[in-house]
Amino acid sequence: MVSGKTNGTWTRLHPCCEEAVKKRKGSRYVTAGIITAALLLIFIGVLTGEAGVVYRQGIRVCLSCIGLG
Amino acid sequence: MSYPSLRRGVQGVTALLYNIRLPNLLTGTIHQGPTKYLCVPGLNCYSCPAALASCPLGALQTVLSNYRTYVSAYAVGFLALFGSLFGRFTCGWLCPFGLYQELLHRLPGKKMRVHVPKLAHLRYFILASLVLIAPLALLDPAGNGIPAFCAWLCPAGTLQVGLPLLASQPFLREIAGALLGWKAALLIALSALSVSVYRPFCRWICPLGLIYGWFNGIALHRISVSRHACTSCRACEGVCGMDAAVWKHAGDSRCIRCGDCVRACPSGALTMGFCSKEVTQGPR
Numbered sequence: 001m002v003s004g005k006t007n008g009t010w011t012r013l014h015p016c017c018e019e020a021v022k023k024r025k026g027s028r029y030v031t032a033g034i035i036t037a038a039l040l041l042i043f044i045g046v047l048t049g050e051a052g053v054v055y056r057q058g059i060r061v062c063l064s065c066i067g068l069g
Numbered sequence: 070m071s072y073p074s075l076r077r078g079v080q081g082v083t084a085l086l087y088n089i090r091l092p093n094l095l096t097g098t099i100h101q102g103p104t105k106y107l108c109v110p111g112l113n114c115y116s117c118p119a120a121l122a123s124c125p126l127g128a129l130q131t132v133l134s135n136y137r138t139y140v141s142a143y144a145v146g147f148l149a150l151f152g153s154l155f156g157r158f159t160c161g162w163l164c165p166f167g168l169y170q171e172l173l174h175r176l177p178g179k180k181m182r183v184h185v186p187k188l189a190h191l192r193y194f195i196l197a198s199l200v201l202i203a204p205l206a207l208l209d210p211a212g213n214g215i216p217a218f219c220a221w222l223c224p225a226g227t228l229q230v231g232l233p234l235l236a237s238q239p240f241l242r243e244i245a246g247a248l249l250g251w252k253a254a255l256l257i258a259l260s261a262l263s264v265s266v267y268r269p270f271c272r273w274i275c276p277l278g279l280i281y282g283w284f285n286g287i288a289l290h291r292i293s294v295s296r297h298a299c300t301s302c303r304a305c306e307g308v309c310g311m312d313a314a315v316w317k318h319a320g321d322s323r324c325i326r327c328g329d330c331v332r333a334c335p336s337g338a339l340t341m342g343f344c345s346k347e348v349t350q351g352p353r
Contacts, residue, residue, distance in 0.1 A: 027286070030287050034152075034287070037149065038147070038148075041142040041145055041146030042147060044142040046143070050142060050143035053132055054131055054132065054143060055105050057115070058123045059099060059105055060099065060116075061116045061118070063241075
C-alpha cells in the first residue's frame with residue numbers, strides 16, 4: 001500500500017490513486033534525470049567552445065539579427 | 070498578494086533584470102560582461118544594449134550558424150534545464166515579450182477568443198525551418214549561416230533593439246531596408262492583435278514556448294488537479310486565455326502557469342507550485 005500526503009497529513013490512498021503516486025514519483029526521477037543531462041550538456045558546451053561562440057555573438061549588435069543587415 | 074499582482078510584479082522585475090544595463094540604451098554601447106555567456110529563460114534579444122545575458126533561441130541559432138554542427142549542446146542544455154525546472158512558467162512569469170503582449174491586452178478594446186488549434190502547429194514549422202534548418206542550410210555572403218528566426222521574424226529584437234537603435238543612431242536609418250519594414254510591420258500587427266487577442270505571438274508563433282511546453286508535464290513547477298475535488302465544471306478552461314484544459318490534463322502544453330484557473334476553481338481542486346506535494350492526480 002502506498003501512502004501519500006493529502007491536506008498536510010499522511011494517509012493511505014485509495015488504490016486508484018496509488019498508480020498516480022507511482023507515476024508522480026516516476027516523473028520526478030525523469031525530471032531529475034533531465035536536469036542532470038541538461039547540466040552535462042551545458043558543461044560539454046563550455047568544453048567545446050560553444051559558450052565562447054554565444055558570448056562573442058552576444059557582445060556585438062548583430063545588425064542582421066535585428067533586421068538591419 | 071494575489072496571483073495577478075504577484076505575477077505582474079515578477080514579470081516587471083524579470084524584464085528589468087534581463088535588461089539591467091539601462092544606461093547603455095542611451096549610449097548604444099552593448100554590455101560585454103561575462104554574464105553574456107549565460108542564457109536567460111525568456112525571449113530577450115541579446116543584441117539589446119541593456120541586455121545582461123543571452124537569449125536561448127538566439128544562442129541556439131548562433132551556434133548552429135557559426136559552428137556548423139547539427140546540435141548545440143550548450144543551448145539545448147539551457148533549454149532543457151529551464152524547461153525541466155519551469156516548463157511554461159517561464160512564458161507566464163519570466164518573459165518580457167509576454168509581459169508586453171499582456172499589457173497591450175489590458176488596453177480598452179474589443180476582446181476576442183480565437184480558438185483555432187491548428188494554427189498552433191505553425192510553431193512547429195517555424196521551429197524546424199527558421200530555428201533549426203535555416204542556420205545550417207542558408208549562408209550569407211561571408212559563409213556564415215543565417216539566424217533566420219532572429220533575422221526575419223523575432224518581434225522582440227525589433228522592439229528591444231531595432232527601433233531603439235534607429236531612434237538613437239541616425240546612420241542606421243540609411244541602411245535600413247525592406248527587411249526592417251517587414252519586421253516593423255509584423256511587430257505593429259502583433260501589437261494591434263494583442264489588444265484584442267490574448268498573447269497571439271505565444272500561441273501561434275513562439276518556438277521557445279513550444280519547446281518549454283514539451284516539459285510542462287514533468288517540470289518541477291506544475292499544476293496539480295485533485296480528481297476527488299474536481300467537479301468537471303470547466304470553470305478553469307473558461308478563464309484560460311491560452312485555451313488550456315488543465316482539468317483534463319494538468320501538463321497541458323498550452324498552459325503558461327498564469328494561475329487564473331487556480332483562482333477561478335470553485336472547488337479548490339487546482340494547486341500550483343514547485344514540487345507540489347498534493348498527490349491526488351489520477352483516474353476518478
